[in-house]
Amino acid sequence: MMAWMKDIAPKVLLRLAVGAAVFFVANIWYVSSGLYNKERVKFSPVAAKLDSAFLYGDVVYLGESSNTSFNPWTDTLGYSVSEFLQMYLPQNRVRGVSHDGYHVGLFSQMLGLMPEHWALRAPGFEEFDRGDLDAGGEKTALGSMKYGVNKDNWYKLNNGNPARKTVVITVNMRSFGPSAMFNGNEASNQQEAIFYSHRMALLNRVFVSLHHYDSRDSREMERAKTQWFRTRDLRLDNSTNGRHYGITHGDGGLKLDGEVWYYHNTVKWWLRDLQRQFAPVSGDADLARVMPMAEAYLKEFAFLLDEENPRVQALDAIVAKCKQEQVNVVFVLLMPNFDHAHRLFGEELTQLMDYNMDFLRKRFAGWEMECKQGDYKVGYVDVERAYGDWAGGQHYTDQWYPTEHVDAHIRQFIAQKTAEKILEFQYRDRIQTGVTKPMVPVIKPSVNNLPNWNIKMPLADTCLGAWQGFRSKHLR
């Protein structure tokens, strides 16, 4: 051993040991003083809700803003999807945990708070566990000493049935795109996510102090998003027919390849053409309002999903976690506003949206098939297909921005389809044997948002003729 090492190593090691000891003592104080709980609520209010949901819920509904959003002026009912779901599953305890701007990446991390062997815990399991602790028993992962519950005999206690739990994950296709992924609020979401874990309390706090999460600020996120818009290819199947028809590139106008139109290679060129197409009619007051909306639709939906997408990988992680914990999972594939997208951009945008929806559908269907015979189940509710076809734009609460916030009519529909899927699992698990009577309000929600008739179609197919005429006249 080198001489310097003999001198320095013991001193460094001693200090490391003292540092570690101080850290552990500080951790004990941090938790026992109640400071950690306060900070946890402050930094991550959702984490506390999750604890409660996993403790008392049989079905945990993880949602984003579409779960709870409603139009206070026109909606006949203000119930959230998870509340409707509870009505459809009166014999299950449904717990909804929702937060604006959440996505599958965060849901995947939220499952980190799932208690060990949660799938097998009986409803109210924790209550008698706690009562047993008061009686002086030792807490175990699966049951109390007093009642002698453990993994082996739990099935006997439950008449041979597992107390299977279900996690419902809302999947918003839009949240897989660059605008959602490089959102300025993502750093704060990721900071909250630090607390979605059973790590040592003080370690969580240190991670917050040292920003041990994706802490890119809004400027960096904006740059990443712009980079995506500039470089990501929008051509389906890498077709050579993808050609933007911008004035700069003067490539002779639109190309038709069979049934599919390919116009723009990147969002950047598309946005530029949007500006140009808007120019001839810029005096139109309605279009002046539509333009920001059109731009938002482009930025939110013009992307192609692939295996590398981090949110797609988060879906894989969710399934892996649920498989490991033997928890059933139902994905609810929300329905984007195809109607408005089509009115704004025609097939060119909706075919991309369709491609992305199909990408997710195939994934979910694959898992559903794979788990058909297994102990745990994966299912999905395809709201768009289940509803028939695109829901009219009037179902959406936001008429000037692309969101998946829908009226009570669709919210109830989503809940109904989700309940059907959960019940299907529970019948297969023999948890439910009788007929379930939904306890849904008698009032039937109606289609109740005022449709946005101001949308004109500067880029939709019907306008292209006019645009080409203008182009040949003025821009040659």
Next chain:
Amino acid sequence: MLFNSVIYWFFLPLVWLTYFVLPIKQRWIWLLLASYFFYGFWKVEFAGLMMLTSVIDWWCGMRVEQDGSLGWKKFWLWFSIGSNLTMLFMFKYLDFALGDSAMVRWMSDHNATAWIVELGKYTIPAGISFYTFQSISYVVDVYRGQEKAEHNLPKFMLYVSFFPQLVAGPIERFGKLHSQLFAEYSPRWEDVRNGLRLVIYGLFLKVAVADNLASVVDAFFSDHTSFTQAEAWLATFYFTFQVYTDFFGYSLLAQGSALLFGIHLMDNFNKPFIAKSIPEFWQRWHISLSTWFRDYIFIPVGGNKRGPWVLALAAMLVFFTSGLWHGANGTMIAFGVAQGFLYLFDRFVFKKLEFVGGPFHGHGGRLPLRRRLWDGFRTVKTGFFFMMTLVWFRSATMDQASEVFGMLWMPGYINCRLDGLVGIAAPTLAHGLQIPLFLCIFLLLDLWVMKDRADVWLGKFSMPIRWSMYVSMAVSIWIWGGAVNHPFVYFQF
């Protein structure tokens, strides 16, 4: 990679341990690799940019030394300076210089020129202002004959990229840093101990003090119109010490990290808030940059040897450049120019009021009360003026700066907000208390108690007191570290 990131605390011990396990002759290679990893960890392409800078300046340094004629020496000197400034301009100032003119729109519509506009919007490589200045100083020193050129390219690359001082200084001179990087050195416990002391104090300043202050400052400057006049003053005051503790903390972390390898970096701060004038303030604040400007701009332009007009011109040039160096933004230029005027005001006007303070010598060797009061007034005045100029430094736009100045100074503004919004300083009681508490502890230490650098000062205490201070700092970092995501202020430069 940031000093206040978890990954750095795995990176540093690993690099340190491996460095000293390797044979002495090969250690610098490991340090070079580690430095490029440190920089490339953030964005690999920027490591390439730094390498290009190094290669150009290494080549120019050799040509300056070897070419016989003065003309060629000058050519290579200006070639080096020009290439450095071009890179700086392309990545940092192009967007600002282009603005949003019709020409820019025309350029972005044409493929042949669109890339120029795109480049202007590209991320600024971290620390580009620091390492280009360091590299320029090398070529100038070689030209002046003060240093010999380094003929070994990788060794020169290490001088430019040495990771502790790479992204935010201190801007070290070739003579001082180069000799230490390649010296035969065996680790000494004193250096390790002092390095760790600097690191923990630096981390305390950054995480516990600066980041907590940032939570208030950021809240104010993100929506200043929602706040009262008193809160505007509070945010401005807090920002003064946020930027100080942030950059001072970073400098200490850099010094501490370097000291672990036996390398002594220069002190970048020396109690700037006890300065009695702006000229003195700049001798205590960001010393490595101030001395760089002094040696490479102020003195060559004429300094203070050629009359007051030349001095004024040189000073304004230095401060204008300093403002521009801080950022490609009108607010930064305004900050620099304001500092220039304050410098000249102190140098030419306020100096004539020295008689107000009376004599310097009193009974028993102590300063007379009148002198002490006058000095105290000058100190407060200097700090106050600096604080005012920081409004430009922090504001995103000139409009915001004007509005904040209005909030601070318009007498009626105090009554503008009566809707009872929650004050920015106290989102919760605990938060509200810890910010002023940490600031008071720091000010007490910095202005009165700490007479030496942190490592030396801490070493003067007995072990129990010293360790209780370490534990207090560690617990403050762990439990009360600021949660606002705020990278080091000077990283953007």
